[in-house]
Amino acid sequence: MATKEEVLQHIKELAKSDFIKKEEILKAFDEGARKENEDSKKLGIAEILYYIGGAIVFFGIAILVSQNWNTLNSFTRIFVTLGSSVVAYFAALLFGSKKKTENVGIAFHLVSALLMPLGLYIAFHEAGFVMTGNGIQALISFILFIVYILSLIAFGRTIFIFFSILFGTWLFFSFTGYLVGTNPIWGSDFFLYRTLATGLTYIFLGYYFSQGKRVSLSGFLYGFGILGLLGAALALGGWKPHQKILWEIAFPGLIFAVLFLSVYLKSRSFLTFGTIFLMLYITKITAEYFSGSLGWPLSLVIVGLLLIASGYLFVYIKDKYIVKAI
Amino acid sequence: MNIKNNLSLIFGISIPILMIILVTLSIYVPQFFVKPQYDFLYLIGNNNCYTDRNNTQIYSVQNNKVVKNVQDDAVQRCTAGQIPQPKIFRYDVVANKSTEVSFDDVKNLTVDSSPKSPDGFEIIRGSNSGGFFPFYFYSGSDYNSRYINGRNVSKKLNLQQDGYNFVLLGWIK
Numbered sequence: 001m002a003t004k005e006e007v008l009q010h011i012k013e014l015a016k017s018d019f020i021k022k023e024e025i026l027k028a029f030d031e032g033a034r035k036e037n038e039d040s041k042k043l044g045i046a047e048i049l050y051y052i053g054g055a056i057v058f059f060g061i062a063i064l065v066s067q068n069w070n071t072l073n074s075f076t077r078i079f080v081t082l083g084s085s086v087v088a089y090f091a092a093l094l095f096g097s098k099k100k101t102e103n104v105g106i107a108f109h110l111v112s113a114l115l116m117p118l119g120l121y122i123a124f125h126e127a128g129f130v131m132t133g134n135g136i137q138a139l140i141s142f143i144l145f146i147v148y149i150l151s152l153i154a155f156g157r158t159i160f161i162f163f164s165i166l167f168g169t170w171l172f173f174s175f176t177g178y179l180v181g182t183n184p185i186w187g188s189d190f191f192l193y194r195t196l197a198t199g200l201t202y203i204f205l206g207y208y209f210s211q212g213k214r215v216s217l218s219g220f221l222y223g224f225g226i227l228g229l230l231g232a233a234l235a236l237g238g239w240k241p242h243q244k245i246l247w248e249i250a251f252p253g254l255i256f257a258v259l260f261l262s263v264y265l266k267s268r269s270f271l272t273f274g275t276i277f278l279m280l281y282i283t284k285i286t287a288e289y290f291s292g293s294l295g296w297p298l299s300l301v302i303v304g305l306l307l308i309a310s311g312y313l314f315v316y317i318k319d320k321y322i323v324k325a326i
Numbered sequence: 327m328n329i330k331n332n333l334s335l336i337f338g339i340s341i342p343i344l345m346i347i348l349v350t351l352s353i354y355v356p357q358f359f360v361k362p363q364y365d366f367l368y369l370i371g372n373n374n375c376y377t378d379r380n381n382t383q384i385y386s387v388q389n390n391k392v393v394k395n396v397q398d399d400a401v402q403r404c405t406a407g408q409i410p411q412p413k414i415f416r417y418d419v420v421a422n423k424s425t426e427v428s429f430d431d432v433k434n435l436t437v438d439s440s441p442k443s444p445d446g447f448e449i450i451r452g453s454n455s456g457g458f459f460p461f462y463f464y465s466g467s468d469y470n471s472r473y474i475n476g477r478n479v480s481k482k483l484n485l486q487q488d489g490y491n492f493v494l495l496g497w498i499k
Contacts, residue, residue: 175346
């Protein structure tokens, strides 16, 4: 194996002869570093226990406050929830500053992020705000979004990106809901259009993170993104006699675009959800349009054969393009 | 910041922002260009009078005129203990306000009782979509609000009372 000096010298020679570009070397370096980073981020039993413990702490505090709601005064209610979340936040920062206790820090961040919305709800409730509707949700999610964006800027940790995306999504849904109010102009599909937009956003963000050192975020973003995109697009097609033909015709195109992208992005989420939604679409269209004319038994035979074909397509793409590439 | 390398991040952040802008524009912009022309009459209250197993509408529109089918003393009897007897309101679509009027004020007006106005508007209930993150998929009707809706415009009506017992009588021609 070549020494470091030899490798650097070789790179210099290749660069001199314009055989390789700077971006290509950096990309190769990032990919190597990412692989190492990925391996170290695998969830162990200890990490799972940390996170379960964090969730249990949250439920414990929530139940404590609800059971003693009448005996606690306003200050104590806020102190127990919002106060605990602030303490957990700073404890998480301290634990996160050392490599050895980094995962404990993440568990404390989880406690803090779960308690903070509850604490803010209680604080606004005690301040006399009306606690129903999208307005108050938009306000709380905005505060949380700002807290985590500022934390990201200050500390640059991946966990803050995760919470920024989570609370940003909440802000998007609640704020658009607040804007529309009871106005029926968007109809009952408003939720689906917002889910579609969120899915697309997640996919773009997933792609962005897959190019850098925070590749661990891209799997979660791709998974939820594609689920939101395809789920919303399928639901927008509706059901006979209230179907929307445009969405029903566009959906197979979307599915094949997703399957194509699964090869390009080397993403199992795209392939898995693309195949599942292809199967759902085949079943839906057959039940909707052909069960009456062909009859249910023959429709089921056709659906079964098409599902087998979809399954084969899944295995073929995975083996040929995704597993090999990974 | 290298735009080419961050293109996917820019797209990702732009989509929700563009959707917020689109939602805002879809609500407010059409209202500047498309305006309903026809005022309408509506009732708030119980318009049904049950007597001798018959249900009679207290007010209705016949031959493009508002008529009162039940006399005042009978109205007192049939609505006793029920939702208050209906009040008539005239809605001014330009000023976006409603005024209570008497039967005598409206009996000579020419009224079109079809659900859609001659310029293509109708009165519909508000939507009541809500929930808590991430479960926003509940969608139903808001029985207390009414909107004038048509030609890609949907504008909330300023009703003088809760719109739960709203009955459209017709469009004033």
